[in-house]
Amino acid sequence: MTGELKTKEVKTIVGRLKSRPQFLAVREGEKRRGNLFLLEVLNRKEESEARVGFTVTKKHGNSVERNRMRRRLKEAVRLHAGFAMQPGHDYVVVARRDVLTASFDELAAELKARVETRPKHRRPKDERPRNV
Numbered sequence: 001m002t003g004e005l006k007t008k009e010v011k012t013i014v015g016r017l018k019s020r021p022q023f024l025a026v027r028e029g030e031k032r033r034g035n036l037f038l039l040e041v042l043n044r045k046e047e048s049e050a051r052v053g054f055t056v057t058k059k060h061g062n063s064v065e066r067n068r069m070r071r072r073l074k075e076a077v078r079l080h081a082g083f084a085m086q087p088g089h090d091y092v093v094v095a096r097r098d099v100l101t102a103s104f105d106e107l108a109a110e111l112k113a114r115v116e117t118r119p120k121h122r123r124p125k126d127e128r129p130r131n132v
Helices: 022-024 063-084 104-116
Strands: 013-017 030-033 035-042 048-053 089-095
Touching: 013 035, 013 063, 022 035, 022 048, 022 089, 048 063, 063 089, 063 104
Parallel strands: 013 048, 048 089
Antiparallel strands: 030 035, 035 089
């Protein structure tokens, strides 16, 4: 069996978000802001694989730079953050320009931290404001 790669790591499967309605649905979920990107998370409330999508807007550079940002984010998810993504959740990573200049270790560490962050408790909107 020469030529085969033998590892004992168990890789978790992370699906992809591909259509516009899937991306728009995730916008209704929780937002986790960071210096390098915004992570949007939606709990689909079903038992299936986690899915991830990537967004880089045109204001962040030409196509070469945008594709480089997307490739760096995909690789960081593949190597470092895919295992932390919860089943039944959708994640959208909205890149910022700093993704190009940040070191890969810094990028992977922030992505992992944002994925593992738990949502903060929020007061219901119908509750009385604090300053009244």
